[in-house]
Amino acid sequence: MSTPSASTTPQATAVAIAVAHGDGIGPEIMEAVLTILTEAGAAIEPRPIEIGERIYRSGITSGITDESLELLSATGVLLKAPITTPQGGGYKSLNVTIRKMFGLYANVRPCRSLAPFVPTLHPTMDVVVIRENEEDVYGGIEHRQTRDVTQCLKLITRSGSERVVRYAFEYARANGRRLVTCFTKDNIMKITDGLFHEVFREIAREYPEIENEHLIVDIGAAKLATNPERFDVIVLPNLYGDILSDVAAELCGSVGMAGSANIGERFAMFEAIHGSAPDIAGTGTANPSGLLDAAVTMLTQIGQPNVAALVRNAWLKTLEDGLHTRDIFGPQSKRCLSTREFALSVIERLGSEPSVLHAPPLPAGAVPVRTCLEPQAPAALPVKTRLGVDVFLDWNAAGDAEQLARELGAVGVPLTLEMITNRGTQVWSRASTLTRCVDHWRCRFVGKGEVSGADVMRTLTELDRAGFDVIKSEGLYAFDGTPGFSRGQGQ
Numbered sequence: 001m002s003t004p005s006a007s008t009t010p011q012a013t014a015v016a017i018a019v020a021h022g023d024g025i026g027p028e029i030m031e032a033v034l035t036i037l038t039e040a041g042a043a044i045e046p047r048p049i050e051i052g053e054r055i056y057r058s059g060i061t062s063g064i065t066d067e068s069l070e071l072l073s074a075t076g077v078l079l080k081a082p083i084t085t086p087q088g089g090g091y092k093s094l095n096v097t098i099r100k101m102f103g104l105y106a107n108v109r110p111c112r113s114l115a116p117f118v119p120t121l122h123p124t125m126d127v128v129v130i131r132e133n134e135e136d137v138y139g140g141i142e143h144r145q146t147r148d149v150t151q152c153l154k155l156i157t158r159s160g161s162e163r164v165v166r167y168a169f170e171y172a173r174a175n176g177r178r179l180v181t182c183f184t185k186d187n188i189m190k191i192t193d194g195l196f197h198e199v200f201r202e203i204a205r206e207y208p209e210i211e212n213e214h215l216i217v218d219i220g221a222a223k224l225a226t227n228p229e230r231f232d233v234i235v236l237p238n239l240y241g242d243i244l245s246d247v248a249a250e251l252c253g254s255v256g257m258a259g260s261a262n263i264g265e266r267f268a269m270f271e272a273i274h275g276s277a278p279d280i281a282g283t284g285t286a287n288p289s290g291l292l293d294a295a296v297t298m299l300t301q302i303g304q305p306n307v308a309a310l311v312r313n314a315w316l317k318t319l320e321d322g323l324h325t326r327d328i329f330g331p332q333s334k335r336c337l338s339t340r341e342f343a344l345s346v347i348e349r350l351g352s353e354p355s356v357l358h359a360p361p362l363p364a365g366a367v368p369v370r371t372c373l374e375p376q377a378p379a380a381l382p383v384k385t386r387l388g389v390d391v392f393l394d395w396n397a398a399g400d401a402e403q404l405a406r407e408l409g410a411v412g413v414p415l416t417l418e419m420i421t422n423r424g425t426q427v428w429s430r431a432s433t434l435t436r437c438v439d440h441w442r443c444r445f446v447g448k449g450e451v452s453g454a455d456v457m458r459t460l461t462e463l464d465r466a467g468f469d470v471i472k473s474e475g476l477y478a479f480d481g482t483p484g485f486s487r488g489q490g491q
């Protein structure tokens with residue numbers, strides 16, 4: 001078949017990309033996408049890797065072999081079809097493994113309405129959600145500390161926040177976007193989410209041509225759900241991003257239509273946002289649009305924006321012509337196509353322009369990642385001063401805080417008991433009689449000004465000797481004189 005390809009513009013030598021055909025509908029949609037890319041003249045050299053269900057069931061709980069990991073390292077790019085993660089059996093999420101092993105710190109999910117060809121209540125919605133991808137509660141650091149209490153550690157770092165926030169602004173700049181919005185819950189998590197917000201404020205100043213705003217995530221989510229048109233680029237910590245990127249994709253009616261990119265310093269992974277759809281696997285009816293959308297972003301990332309534009313225009317024209325797969329087939333459609341027929345229709349339209357679905361121009365190349373890794377002006381390290389220690393005790397849930405304070409006072413430790421909280425709420429020296437207590441007591445010990453590590457260690461040792469069950473301790477530090485710890489609720 002002879003089609004107008006981007007090969008009219010000379011392409012660089014073929015770029016090796018790792019390609020995973022995945023499970024369920026994966027192989028069908030991957031074949032469709034690779035055929036379109038080849039016909040469009042993409043200068044790529046696909047190197048297949050096997051990941052997913054078969055690998056999991058062979059006993060490799062990560063879902064990927066060492067050879068495949070080596071190939072990923074060598075290519076630096078993965079186009080990935082969805083996989084099936086078997087239920088139970090200690091199988092690890094392959095996506096989380098790849099994200100962590102290759103430092104994919106930004107998850108980019110464009111959510112753009114394709115109305116009237118894909119029905120949505122928000123026909124002009126065009127939002128890009130950029131989610132921090134490595135930190136927050138996704139470190140998987142969880143503990144059961146007492147019979148009653150479990151804990152998950154939320155880690156937010158300045159360096160991690162800087163990377164993703166800078167990437168969001170660089171993305172906005174490269175894609176001609178006007179506004180970057182940050183969502184956090186820093187009215188409650190003043191230190192962790194507060195840091196993300198503070199970094200956002202600092203970095204926003206470096207991009208004066210781009211508007212910026214911050215919203216508390218609850219009201220932000222409500223506005224996103226009711227008025228997504230007001231948003232442009234949204235950057236947010238991992239957990240909020242995980243939830244709200246799905247909400248945004250659903251709002252524009254296109255969970256089955258959208259792709260996403262996972263971006264790292266030396267590696268990027270592109271995939272559809274939907275799963276392996278085992279219910280329709282093998283029927284030849286799957287919609288390849290989500291994976292194709294991801295492949296278009298990949299082409300831009302590897303420096304082939306002309307081919308990317310060619311493919312995207314042909315895809316949009318196919319949708320405009322009412323040629324739809326079964327999942328989006330409706331009164332707005334003309335013909336219901338199989339996966340293969342849909343791919344051939346896109347190929348036939350290579351060189352055509354859409355007339356209704358005008359997509360924003362694609363950036364000339366990859367969003368500069370290096371810039372995202374280098375703080376513009378590295379600040380001097382703050383002075384760190386130890387002020388005390390929070391000691392967490394597994395102690396009688398039915399006990400009363402006055403009694404605990406008396407028992408602690410009798411131990412004879414070098415530091416002074418300042419406060420006791422239970423699930424974060426102060427129960428001593430001031431207390432509400434209505435606070436429900438559990439078997440998890442935080443006892444704050446401080447000195448007069450700076451205290452030594454030896455005093456902290458002696459405090460812990462003496463408490464242990466006196467028979468207290470010390471389950472954890474947390475150092476209390478000030479940085480340049482600002483306390484780096486929260487107060488008890490009610491303190």
Ligand code: NAD
Pocket residue numbers: 025081082083084085086095256271272273274275276277278279280285286287288289290327
């Ligand atoms: P799913 O996205 O696979 O399917 C949800 C519904 O959408 C199904 O009715 C399916 O038929 C339909 N659908 C999805 N993609 C479609 C497409 N391209 N064309 C037409 N219809 C499509 O979600 P699920 O059923 O919850 O998950 C199935 C499997 O996929 C699970 O094993 C899950 O773990 C896995 N999964 C993988 C990824 C990934 O690899 N990135 C992501 C999500 C889910």
